[in-house]
Amino acid sequence: MEYIYAALLLHNAGKDVSEENVTAVLNAAGVEVQDARxxxxxxxxxxxxxxxxxxxxxxxPVAAAPAAAAAPAAAAAPAAEEEAEEEAKKEEEEESGMAGLGALFG
Structure with missing residues (x-):
């Protein structure tokens, strides 16, 4: 992943994505560089x-989450609500993390 990040960093800085430049970025980041990669x-x-x-x-486009099936019993409804809330929290965390990455590159 760090190799791709190095290429994106170079591109964003307007530098040529060359072997020398990618190696320099990786070395500066403290990554053990593999020439073949x-x-x-x-x-x-x-x-x-x-x-x-x-x-x-x-x-x-991001694939939409499948709609949850209706709970067959009233007792199952609270559990389904809790799962939906947990899933919504996870999605929000992922979206906020992706927004942070977007800020890095543009």
Whole structure:
């Protein structure tokens, strides 16, 4: 993951995503650099328009959660409500975490 982050950081800074630059960013972050991974990343991103990929990823539809089935008994309703509340909290936490990542790159 840190290799991709290095490429995104370089792109955001307007620098060339090259082996030397990716290696420099990773070294500055204290990551033990594997030359083969750096070469593979740079080769994979060679023909990729990073700005276009970011914009497509930002607007990609998120799969909607399936609707919960109706509880067959009244006793099951409170448990279902608790589960729904917990799931809503998890979704909010994930969304706030993703918003924080978005602030890093744009």
């Amino acid at each position: 750096v070469k593979a990343l740079v080769a994979a991103l060679e023909d990729v328009n990073i700005e276009e990929a970011i914009s497509k990823a930002a607007v990609a």
